[in-house]
Amino acid sequence: MSEYVIEMLNITKEFPGIIANDDITLRLKKGEIHALLGENGAGKSTLMSVLFGLYQPEKGEIRKNGEVVKINNPNDANALGIGMVHQHFKLVEIFTVLENIILGVEPNTAGFLNKKEARKKVLALSEQYGLKVDPDALIEKISVGMQQRVEILKMLYRENEILIFDEPTAVLTPQEIDELMEIMRGFAKEGKSILFITHKLNEIMAVADRCTVLRKGKLVGTVDIKDTNKEELSKMMVGRDVNFIVEKQEQKLGDVVLSVENVSVPAKMGKKDVVKNVSFEVRAGEIVCIAGIDGNGQTEFVSALTGLDKISGGKITLCGKDITKASIRTRSTSGMSHIPEDRHKHGLVLDYSLEENMILQRYFEPRFQKFGFIKKKEMREYTENLIAKFDVRSGQGPVTIARSMSGGNQQKAIIAREIDKEHELLVAVQPTRGLDVGAIEYIHKQLVARRDAGKAVLLVSLELDEVMNVSDRILVMYEGEIVGELDPKTTTVQELGLYMAGAKNNQKVGGAANE
Amino acid sequence: MNKKFSLKQIFDSRGFSAFTATLMAIIIGLVFGYIVMVIASPENAWLGFSSILTGGMKKIGDVFYYATPILMTGLSVGFAFKMGLFNIGASGQYTMGMFCAMYVGFMFDLPDGIHWIVCVLAGMLGGMLWGIFPGFFKAFLNVNEVITAIMFNYIGMYLVDMLVTGNPSMYDSVRARTQYLPETAKIPSLGIEGSNVSIAIVFGILIAILLYIILNMTTFGYELKATGFNKEACHYAGMNGKRNIVVTMVIAGALSGLGGAFAILAPTTIAGSSVTYEPINVIAANGFNGIAVALLGNSSPLGIIFSSIFISYIQRGGTLSALYGYKPEIIDIVIAVIIYFSSFSMIMGGALAKFVNRFTKNQAKVNVNAESPVLPEEGKEE
Numbered sequence: 001m002s003e004y005v006i007e008m009l010n011i012t013k014e015f016p017g018i019i020a021n022d023d024i025t026l027r028l029k030k031g032e033i034h035a036l037l038g039e040n041g042a043g044k045s046t047l048m049s050v051l052f053g054l055y056q057p058e059k060g061e062i063r064k065n066g067e068v069v070k071i072n073n074p075n076d077a078n079a080l081g082i083g084m085v086h087q088h089f090k091l092v093e094i095f096t097v098l099e100n101i102i103l104g105v106e107p108n109t110a111g112f113l114n115k116k117e118a119r120k121k122v123l124a125l126s127e128q129y130g131l132k133v134d135p136d137a138l139i140e141k142i143s144v145g146m147q148q149r150v151e152i153l154k155m156l157y158r159e160n161e162i163l164i165f166d167e168p169t170a171v172l173t174p175q176e177i178d179e180l181m182e183i184m185r186g187f188a189k190e191g192k193s194i195l196f197i198t199h200k201l202n203e204i205m206a207v208a209d210r211c212t213v214l215r216k217g218k219l220v221g222t223v224d225i226k227d228t229n230k231e232e233l234s235k236m237m238v239g240r241d242v243n244f245i246v247e248k249q250e251q252k253l254g255d256v257v258l259s260v261e262n263v264s265v266p267a268k269m270g271k272k273d274v275v276k277n278v279s280f281e282v283r284a285g286e287i288v289c290i291a292g293i294d295g296n297g298q299t300e301f302v303s304a305l306t307g308l309d310k311i312s313g314g315k316i317t318l319c320g321k322d323i324t325k326a327s328i329r330t331r332s333t334s335g336m337s338h339i340p341e342d343r344h345k346h347g348l349v350l351d352y353s354l355e356e357n358m359i360l361q362r363y364f365e366p367r368f369q370k371f372g373f374i375k376k377k378e379m380r381e382y383t384e385n386l387i388a389k390f391d392v393r394s395g396q397g398p399v400t401i402a403r404s405m406s407g408g409n410q411q412k413a414i415i416a417r418e419i420d421k422e423h424e425l426l427v428a429v430q431p432t433r434g435l436d437v438g439a440i441e442y443i444h445k446q447l448v449a450r451r452d453a454g455k456a457v458l459l460v461s462l463e464l465d466e467v468m469n470v471s472d473r474i475l476v477m478y479e480g481e482i483v484g485e486l487d488p489k490t491t492t493v494q495e496l497g498l499y500m501a502g503a504k505n506n507q508k509v510g511g512a513a514n515e
Numbered sequence: 516m517n518k519k520f521s522l523k524q525i526f527d528s529r530g531f532s533a534f535t536a537t538l539m540a541i542i543i544g545l546v547f548g549y550i551v552m553v554i555a556s557p558e559n560a561w562l563g564f565s566s567i568l569t570g571g572m573k574k575i576g577d578v579f580y581y582a583t584p585i586l587m588t589g590l591s592v593g594f595a596f597k598m599g600l601f602n603i604g605a606s607g608q609y610t611m612g613m614f615c616a617m618y619v620g621f622m623f624d625l626p627d628g629i630h631w632i633v634c635v636l637a638g639m640l641g642g643m644l645w646g647i648f649p650g651f652f653k654a655f656l657n658v659n660e661v662i663t664a665i666m667f668n669y670i671g672m673y674l675v676d677m678l679v680t681g682n683p684s685m686y687d688s689v690r691a692r693t694q695y696l697p698e699t700a701k702i703p704s705l706g707i708e709g710s711n712v713s714i715a716i717v718f719g720i721l722i723a724i725l726l727y728i729i730l731n732m733t734t735f736g737y738e739l740k741a742t743g744f745n746k747e748a749c750h751y752a753g754m755n756g757k758r759n760i761v762v763t764m765v766i767a768g769a770l771s772g773l774g775g776a777f778a779i780l781a782p783t784t785i786a787g788s789s790v791t792y793e794p795i796n797v798i799a800a801n802g803f804n805g806i807a808v809a810l811l812g813n814s815s816p817l818g819i820i821f822s823s824i825f826i827s828y829i830q831r832g833g834t835l836s837a838l839y840g841y842k843p844e845i846i847d848i849v850i851a852v853i854i855y856f857s858s859f860s861m862i863m864g865g866a867l868a869k870f871v872n873r874f875t876k877n878q879a880k881v882n883v884n885a886e887s888p889v890l891p892e893e894g895k896e897e
């Protein structure tokens with residue numbers, strides 16, 4: 001028998017305008033955790049989708065235990081014991097957890113659904129691997145972390161032996177990431193083989209045995225993790241040295257751009273406020289970061305600040321103008337740019353082309369329309385310019401449908417649009433989620449460039465590294481309140497962690513931060 | 516490159532797959548109709564079927580005449596659908612449009628050449644009025660437009676029947692229908708011998724082209740389609756969703772209202788007579804036919820021009836098959852099957868793509884970056 005459970009040999013897969021996988025060979029050993037690394041749009045998701053039977057390669061073959069197999073669709077993959085957790089989950093929102101897990105392999109007695117047995121099996125699996133889920137909760141009501149556990153249970157329920165994880169950690173909190181790593185190690189110990197896509201080199205160094213690196217659709221090589229380090233990996237992937245330290249000029253503080261006074265935001269359901277009495281200022285030339293564990297009111301606060309949702313009390317001032325009740329459009333034209341947290345829900349019209357998405361915030365400006373007619377030529381030129389500037393990669397350039405772009409490139413497109421738009425304040429929520437290290441370096445540079453150009457930047461991030469490296473001032477949010485204001489130059493990650501966990505507080509309760 | 520390559524490119528384009536899917540649906544619908552005919556009466560089946568296929572040719576004027584109102588209601592439904600609104604209220608808007616046009620026709624004495632134009636505009640206003648309600652309720656009270664629109668179909672129909680029967684200068688109680696409209700109120704004929712077709716069909720086509728331009732070249736169309744695709748993103752981009760909903764429904768209402776006006780104001784071949792309306796408490800079928808037309812035309816204004824003419828065409832043929840003893844309802848079955856299958860255009864497109872793959876090694880149309888598989892939605896094709 002072969003040493004490898006899965007061999008993907010000389011795989012080539014083309015899309016209109018681009019070769020997503022060009023002659024790629026990847027071999028997976030039994031019981032190993034094999035990381036797949038590459039820039040945004042390098043072809044990782046595509047390669048995994050070929051293995052999962054979603055795409056048919058133009059060239060190449062797949063072998064399982066040394067024998068050539070043909071995987072025409074996900075059912076074939078499943079029959080071969082291959083399961084996949086997708087970059088963007090594929091769950092039926094209005095079904096329960098249990099229903100989603102058994103979807104397609106429903107146990108039945110004489111054609112009648114036998115949920116009891118399925119429930120027993122699911123509960124046993126969830127117990128065994130520590131994957132806590134509520135089998136009767138609706139998918140649309142549960143957190144992304146739990147949705148992911150559902151996806152994992154789906155694979156276990158089908159008794160898959162080869163598990164593909166496509167960027168599973170991009171949507172998780174640091175705690176959840178640690179748990180996931182633990183679970184993956186457990187799988188490997190049991191003899192399951194794992195393919196793991198991530199942009200976070202720390203995670204690869206922590207769990208992977210080997211790593212295959214792709215660049216622009218081509219194979220760069222496969223390395224043993226014990227013989228390499230972060231710097232080498234990122235160099236392999238980007239083709240140059242990546243600078244993990246963000247360089248900043250001396251700060252030149254200007255006028256107050258954003259002032260938030262005693263803002264409270266009501267919960268979506270119920271009457272309680274999820275953001276309580278928050279006050280702070282952001283001045284021109286500084287990057288203020290709101291740090292905190294996911295779910296402590298950051299999302300709701302940003303929604304209220306940008307006008308997506310209403311506030312229940314307080315006052316917001318932008319460049320001296322009261323925008324507490326202003327429409328989203330007014331806020332935008334008064335100088336607010338917003339990189340939203342959810343790129344598919346808010347950031348993009350996925351069925352529009354890239355160029356149509358690029359003018360989403362500006363189509364009404366005289367530059368892009370005349371007498372209500374969109375200036376297509378201007379739109380095209382503008383998009384081409386942004387594509388070049390921000391290195392947005394896609395199959396067909398401006399006319400690519402946004403849906404077909406790789407996740408990271410979708411994000412880059414949004415960032416390009418929001419940064420290029422006229423603004424005084426940039427609200428960036430998790431701007432680097434799903435981006436490769438090269439792109440992160442670039443985006444961080446852009447954020448700092450905004451600051452140095454005298455703009456105000458409000459960054460909301462869950463990544464401690466990002467918080468510490470990029471910001472000039474850190475505000476920690478805990479249970480809807482600002483509990484700490486810290487200077488990244490004098491604080492440690494440990495101290496920041498204590499504030500985030502609610503164990504420390506250097507603010508007067510309910511008081512304003514900057515008075 | 517070689518021939519294969521260009522074939523692959525053609526099959527890749529969305530417009531093409533929507534078109535082939537529709538074509539396949541039509542073929543399946545016709546075959547199905549033929550089978551039903553064979554079962555019903557085998558000996559006449561072929562004659563009956565060929566009259567369905569070719570009957571429209573003999574009555575080309577009528578084809579356009581009957582296509583006119585369903586072109587308008589089809590445009591109405593399709594236009595609203597681009598924004599993600601289901602305008603099932605086309606019937607009510609159509610009836611209101613018809614009534615308002617008729618009212619101006621009977622009650623106002625205007626000079627020749629102006630009268631009918633005012634009638635048409637009145638019809639448009641009537642439809643607009645009936646479009647505002649579902650739009651308003653949806654935008655400001657978040658009431659599903661389907662519910663309001665169905666209610667307004669009934670309100671409109673009963674209201675019109677009441678107003679018509681209560682007005683002796685409009686209603687001929689002996690014959691239980693409206694009086695003949697004055698000559699000045701009728702739309703000029705297109706001049707095709709032996710049919711009622713008027714220049715309204717030309718207006719209809721011009722309006723369709725105008726809608727195409729609005730949808731694809733203007734900022735309003737940009738907002739409208741974006742809303743149909745992703746409401747949340749439009750909210751984020753600061754679009755005025757409420758206003759757009761109302762405006763869209765008003766435009767949709769205007770289109771249906773024009774349909775009603777075009778229908779009632781059509782010139783007749785017999786001098787002195789006119790098209791009449793019977794107030795018998797029935798919801799106008801042309802409104803619902805508009806849904807079928809819009810579906811078959813893939814909600815695209817240009818597609819709807821063809822689908823309305825096509826549906827009218829086989830309907831004419833269907834009436835001719837009565838000569839061989841078939842009920843004209845056979846055509847409703849055929850149309851139903853066609854609509855049914857064209858709604859499956861995704862599967863059809865997929866099946867066809869797979870078929871072509873065998874020869875060109877093309878890829879299946881799935882995408883891993885989307886949260887759901889890419890369907891060739893009704894929305895995007897031109």
Ligand SMILES: Nc1ncnc2c1ncn2[C@@H]1O[C@H](COP(=O)(O)OP(=O)(O)OP(=O)(O)O)[C@@H](O)[C@H]1O
Nearest residue numbers: 015020040041042043044045046404406407408882
């Ligand atoms: N269904 C599709 N149709 C057309 N092009 C596609 C499709 N899927 C992917 N592509 C293109 O193939 C390339 C590789 O995409 P892929 O999703 O594999 O990248 P990735 O390595 O997963 O990137 P990311 O880290 O951003 O997720 C991209 O340029 C993308 O635009």
Ligand SMILES: [Mg+2]
Nearest residue numbers: 045087406407
């Ligand atoms: Mg990917």
